[in-house]
Amino acid sequence: MxxxxxxxxxxxxxxxxxxxxxxxxxxxxxxxxxxxxxxxxxxxxxxxxxxxxxYHTVSLIGQDHFSKFRFSLESSPHRAPFVQDIRLLRLEVENSSVPNILPSFLTSLRNLRRLELTQVPDFRFTSDTPYCDALSAVQIPHLRRLRIEAGLHPYRFLTFLEAQADFLEELEMTNTRLFKDPPVVDLLAARRFPLLQVLECDTLFLGGHTRIPVPPNLTHLSRSMIFGWELPVLAQRLGTQLVGLKLDSVWLDDRSLADGPPSWSLLNVKAKFPRLRYLQAEAPYIRNYSAIDWFPDKAVERTDTKFPVHPDGAAPQSHSRLTIAWVFDFVIPDDCDAWEQSGTENAVRILTALGGYVERVLLNRASRWISVRLGAGSEVQGERKVIKEEMGNMDRYWAQV
Known part of the structure; x- marks a missing residue:
């Protein structure tokens, strides 16, 4: 030898x-x-x-990466069943052969459980692309998570979505205004997503269109481009289900402002969302004006509802303790110190009044997450100690809590 x-x-x-x-x-x-x-x-x-x-998790950026990976699977077909998570990123619309290949490619991945697809350029401003036709002919039996960021023709995409509806557990459609047209609402009114737990979209879904049935297992919802008047509708339809709620770009339109300042407070949140453990909102106007009145002292003054404060941090029975997250997207670098100080002061104000319900407040700016909470039993000059901690990336915490 x-x-x-x-x-x-x-x-x-x-x-x-x-x-x-x-x-x-x-x-x-x-x-x-x-x-x-x-x-x-x-x-x-x-x-x-x-x-x-x-081959378990694959990220392909652009047509060149896609083509090379496809040839790899064609040369070694035994690798296709290994692929369970694939991200097709920045796929081009013009002069691309990917849409013609996509149906057979996805069908060959018979164990695929997660699919992410993003399209360029200007996917937000087109509603009819070759990818709509390509997806409409595909059924992926084991698909559980779908994230799509592309211009979509509603009817063709619904054909694809309908084929996966019975098995999807997570559905993310950012920058995809799919449900704004009444005919599309009519189509969705007859569909259910029995296993769907996480939904992210930026349309009048479940809030503005009450005819669309509520998925029975939906527990986490992210909505952007949401109007203030939709909050009571969401509470009525989803209040007993939701555990995580993320609200981006909450607009206070004329309908929201018709009755003066917002009447929704944390007491309303506590009453209408008994299972809620996480509430995130963009907060450029925390001090002045927001779709939710965050400050509990004002809320208590104008409501007959009494909320018990628990100095020892014990949660009220039958209610989960809440984490609040404020996202500050419009803070200029020179105001960073003021932003952190102001956010901390407002967080302490809420925690002091509703410490038995609100467990902590998260402050987020430019991917920096800070946790503010009160120490149990600690006394500093007659007040409970304020504990601030730098956190890791919590962008997806709303869907995981």
Whole structure:
């Protein structure tokens, strides 16, 4: 036996000493794709394990990456079942062959569970693209999560969505105004999403169109471009279900302002959303004007509802404690210190009055997350200690709480 053959034999024997499950767990924690590719070259044992991890989650940016990956699957068809999560990013509309290939490509990924598709250019300003026709002919039996950011023809996209409706658990449609046309509402009125738990969209969905049925298992909702008058409608339709609620770009239009300042307060949130654990809102006007009156002292003055304050931090029975998140998108860099100080003061104001209900307040600006809470039982000059902590990325916390 040659020296090289002997080394290969010894290497294979060493890797075989450990169970396959252990190597799978090790390789699962390797996110660096070139490293996984090198591991595949060690021996046949490692190749089989690392290859499955390498193809489990795939991100393809543009047509060139898409074409190379498709050829890889065509040359080695056994790899297609490994793909469970694929992101097709920045796909071009003009001079692209991807739409013609997309149906057969997606159909070949028979174990696909998550699909993300984004389109350029100007996807927000077009409603009819080749991707609508391509998607309308596709059924992905194991698809559980769908995120799409593209110009969509409502009827063609609904054909695709209907084929996946019975199994989808998460649906994100950002910059996709799909439900604004009455005929589309008519189509959706006859459809249900029995397993849907997480929904993100920027249309009058479930708030403005009461004919669209509420998915029975929906617990997390993100709505942008929402009007103030929709909040009571959302509460009526989804109040007993929601655990996480994210509101972006809340508009106070004439209909919202007809009766003067907003009548919704945290007491209304507590009463109408008994399961809610997370409430996020854009907050450029926390001090002055918002669709929700955040300050509990004002709310208590104008309502007969009494809310118990628990100094020991115990939550009221039958209600979850709430995390509030304020997102400040319009703070200029020179105002960072003032932003943090003002946000902290307002957070303490809420926590002091409603500490038995509000557990903490998160402040977010430019991907920086700060948690503000009151320490249990700590006394500093007669007041509970304010605890501030830098948090990691919590952009998706609304859907995971």
């Amino acid at each position: 040659s020296s090289l053959s002997r080394q290969c034999s010894e290497r294979n024997a060493a890797t075989d000493k450990f169970p396959v499950e252990l190597w799978i767990e090790v390789f699962r924690n390797i996110s660096h794709r070139p490293t996984l590719a090198h591991i595949m070259q060690v021996n046949g044992h490692f190749c089989a394990i690392a290859e499955e991890q390498l």
